[in-house]
Amino acid sequence: MNAGLVIATLLTLAVSTCDQMRHQPRYDYAEPSKLFADGTSLQAPPDGTIARDDPTWQAALTDRPPMTAALLARGRERFGIYCAVCHDLAGYGQGIVPSRGFPHPPSYHIDRLRNAPSSYLVDVITHGHGAMYSYADRVSPADRWAIAAYIRALQLSQDAPAASLTDDERAKLDGGGK
Amino acid sequence: MPQIFTASADTRLRTAALLLVAVFVVSLLFTAGFMNSTYLTSVGWVVTQPVPFSHEHHVGGLGLDCRYCHASVEVSAQASLPATHVCMTCHSQIWTGAPVLAPVRASLADNKPLHWQRVARLPDYVYFNHSIHISRGVPCVECHGRVDRMPLLARAKPFTMEFCLDCHRDPGPHLRPRDQVTRMDWSGWHEDPQFARKQLQAFGIQPDKLTNCYICHR
Incomplete structure (x- = not known):
């Protein structure tokens, strides 16, 4: 009698640990698959395939959006996520990753980059430059313009002529700036 | 007788x-x-990965934002695992000869994805979307725990129906400002005692609707 009860309890346990539709016959994100040579269900679309929203996506790359506070705020956030690790928060190229051995990126505060058009910055984010990989897979075209806009703001922050400031702003500067 | x-x-x-x-x-x-045991919920059980990737080093040590690698978390149901290309953004220059990274280099050379083992997974009958949680201010740490203290990743929360419902019944105290969702150590909840109420109101979050079956089972 007792043995039967123990067996019944064990059976109940065994059933309770059954699959219960936890795994349904469909692929989850990036689930392995024996169907494809590279072993993943996450297949790249065939070359030349265009998604429905690709033209809109790409159009954002050609047209520079108007400069707004919202664009700068977005750029600041994205810059903090993707750029500051190398370029540092002020854009001097002294981020934490270069401090661990990555080649130092150039400072944004050099004449070559001050004079470069924003489209150049967007192009570098899109295609990479030197040791910097492309960030096209992580930063959307619209966000690339936002980052470029924020880099412009960073450059201005380090290179604004004191004469262009209002009296109030100059009063806030210790020693009056340069 | x-x-x-x-x-x-x-x-x-x-x-x-x-x-x-x-x-x-x-x-x-x-x-x-x-x-309720961790044997069934997997809480705290380290999963063997092809590369012993340390969130402690990359998040806690270097201060990488979660979105640097899990780039689609704000716009998609999936947080997404980074492509090998993302690892190599830095490791094409740093630790280039490290034996521990050999599978990463091989993955790039052969154009074959790394076979990462899923740590945070839900049963197939559960619908979950990362982007809506992020956009309403549910921080990563709320479900994934302090990954910045995990040299090897393990599940931090049980991911049971009870765990999901605890938050869906009373989401307010779990929410944060949108720009603080990826912070691991944020503790500014008390700055504005009305924050939770304001957040619920601003987003039209109705806790009584959040516990409807179809919210998670569709």
């Missing part, structure tokens, strides 16, 4: 009955404990 029952029969019957009840209660307790 001989006696049918021996002198000890009554004691035996009582002992057997008592044992029966004891076994029943113990097995119930065991089942309940087992269902």
Whole structure:
């Protein structure tokens, strides 16, 4: 009698640990698959395939959006996520990753980059430059313009002529700036 | 006429009955404990990965934002695992000869994805979308725990229905400002005691609707 009860309890346990539709016959994100040579269900679309929203996506790359506070705020956030690790928060190229051995990126505060058009910055984010990989897979075209806009703001922050400031702003500067 | 029952029969019957009840209660307790055990919920069990990637080093040490690698978390149901290309953004220059990164280099060279093992997974009958949680201010740490303290990643929360419902019934205290969702150590909840109420109001979050079956099972 007792043995039967123990067996019944064990059976109940065994059933309770059954699959219960936890795994349904469909692929989850990036689930392995024996169907494809590279072993993943996450297949790249065939070359030349265009998604429905690709033209809109790409159009954002050609047209520079108007400069707004919202664009700068977005750029600041994205810059903090993707750029500051190398370029540092002020854009001097002294981020934490270069401090661990990555080649130092150039400072944004050099004449070559001050004079470069924003489209150049967007192009570098899109295609990479030197040791910097492309960030096209992580930063959307619209966000690339936002980052470029924020880099412009960073450059201005380090290179604004004191004469262009209002009296109030100059009063806030210790020693009056340069 | 001989006696049918021996002198000890009554004691035996009582002992057997008592044992029966004891076994029943113990097995119930065991089942309940087992269902909540980390053996079933996987909490704290490190999963063996092809590369011993350390969130502690990359998040805690270097201060990488979660979105640097899990780039689609704000716009998609999936947080997404980074492509090998993302690892190589830095490791094409740093630790280039490290034996521990050999599978990453091989993955790039052969154009074959790394076979990462899923740590945070939900049953197939659960619908979950990362982007809506992020956009409403549910921080990563709320479900994934302090990954910046995990040299090797393990599940931090049980991911049971009870765990999901605890938050869906009373989401307010779990929310944060949108720009603080990826912070691991944020503790500014108390700056604005009305924050939770304002957040619920601003996003039109109705906790009584959040517990509808179709919210998670569709």
